[in-house]
Amino acid sequence: MQQRRWEKEMPPEVQQPKFNILFSGNAQVDVYNLCEYIDDYAHRIGMREIGISVPKINALFGALAQDFPYPLGSTNASPFKKVAAFTVNMVVEKPIQQPFPVEVFGDLAYRPNALVAYALSVDALHGAELERDDGKMVLENRIKVSAHQWADIIMAIDDCTPQKHSFKMLSLLYESLAYRWNKDASYAAIY
Amino acid sequence: MSKRSPFKVLRAVDPTVLGVGAMKKLEVSSEPVKQDFQPNAKGGLRLVNSDEIRMLARDSATAAMNAAKALGKGNAAGSPTAKV
Secondary structure, eight states: OOOOTTGGGSOGGGOOOOEESSOOSOHHHHHHHHHHHHHHHHHHTTOSOEEEOHHHHHHHHHHHHHOOSSTTOGGGSOHHHHHHHHHHHHHHHOOBOSOOOHHHHGGGGGOHHHHHHHHHHHHHHTTOEEEETTEEEEOOSOOOOOHHHHHHHHHHHHTOOSSHHHHHHHHHHHHHHHHHHOGGGSOOOOO | OOOBOOOSSEEEEEEETTEEEEEEEOOBSSOOOOOOOOOOTTOOOOEEOHHHHHHHHHHHHHHHHHHHHHTTSOOOTTSTTOOO
């Protein structure tokens, strides 16, 4: 498998077998990955304990597997649709059951699921593969936004509902942000 | 089968009608087997390994704290005024 640019810069000890960060093809792996991500995120922001609901995490990935909001299913969905579906289901199920420290995040502390869902989605898109008419394209550059836009995105994400409208708009948001930093990944603008 | 907790701060809670129930150490009997697997027809998300997931989470948490601090919403951890 071809290595990405940043992977070549990694020390050998972290060059272990790799798998998709979400939609790995194994729901148990996806659950475990999300738990690992929340664990280190919470630890980094100074929490001594973070309470999650395991049934809600299982429900989250169960919904993604059985009721993916795209007619052709998750395996045929673009990376943007994948992370949008994950984000919507995360804020709807709310597996993180307690707020983050208010001293760190202010009023955003009460939106821990939106904070983690957005962070993991941005990480998942960095290095994602796009299937275009003219071949595969890798999103080499990570999404970056200003602090103000980040806060607005978190608040918007937290208000998402299970309806397809939220999924579609969020998919377009992720797509637009990714193309802002990966201009070659977008088709030519004609309209 | 012996169980262990691979998590630093993650705890399981049982939601109750009165709010968040007691926290329990989250234990697993075995970690799921993670294989190099990319079944996506339309392009998969980032490929990672276990160490990398945790590294990404820490980096993203740091970036989020810095953004919150820039907005005046809180104090980034590690700063002299951090209260975490």
